[in-house]
């Protein structure tokens with residue numbers, strides 16, 4: 001197999017499961033050494049152990065600025081950062097999350113993880129990566145919800161919109177300073193990971209709900225974590241050397257259209 005990430009040390013946040021874990025697996029397959037990080041330590045350690053000698057798990061709560069600083073002091077050669085950790089707030093906070101009634105503490109909790117966690121990651125990554133003598137890449141996992149509104153999850157949507165926008169500020173700043181650091185965002189939607197457990201009914205109704213959701217996805221199926229991992233691989237590798245401040249939608253075509261498309265009277 002071609003080693004697209006040889007000589008690369010990558011840090012992935014929220015890598016104990018889902019998209020973060022799939023990205024760690026993909027990076028290792030392509031020659032990287034990967035630091036998986038998160039807040040669910042038992043799971044993180046178990047998964048990292050399965051990945052073998054090129055994987056390591058460390059605790060990193062993305063809300064904690066001191067922890068970020070410490071990680072880059074300890075591992076100054078990290079050249080790829082995937083800011084993947086995220087919560088919807090639907091299970092982690094009391095809510096509600098609609099714009100009119102939103103619970104302020106719940107709102108801050110979502111912003112602290114999704115947006116401020118990413119902003120902190122970028123800050124400390126830039127400080128460390130600018131000293132490297134090789135190109136570096138920061139990949140921010142935003143969402144389809146960072147591009148369109150979500151009435152029942154407004155904090156999540158605003159946090160992901162912030163991630164999308166901050167990505168471009170980071171990209172421009174690094175280019176301005178002639179740092180060899182690119183920064184791009186990825187916008188997944190409907191990717192089957194544990195994040196969906198809170199949004200799908202349990203039991204036999206679950207399959208029906210997934211089938212019904214797939215009807216409204218142009219490609220008629222949910223995405224897999226590997227679909228996002230492959231885009232991370234591209235953005236982490238030299239193949240994307242001329243791409244910065246860009247965004248990639250990984251959504252089965254959801255954002256390509258609208259929910260009330262004009263119909264062709266002849267069809």
Ligand SMILES: NC(=O)c1ccc[n+]([C@@H]2O[C@H](COP(=O)([O-])OP(=O)(O)OC[C@H]3O[C@@H](n4cnc5c(N)ncnc54)[C@H](O)[C@@H]3O)[C@@H](O)[C@H]2O)c1
Pocket residue numbers: 013014015016017018019020037038039040060061062063084085086087088113117141142143144145187188189190191192193194195196
């Ligand atoms: N799955 C989807 O359809 C989808 C769609 C759009 C965006 N996303 C985004 O993709 C990213 C990964 O989500 P996923 O689908 O794999 O969900 P997931 O719930 O499986 O994974 C999220 C991970 O983030 C970690 N995490 C939560 N709070 C943290 C904190 N404070 N510090 C460090 N780690 C923390 C969790 O432990 C978990 O491992 C998230 O940012 C999510 O918003 C996912």
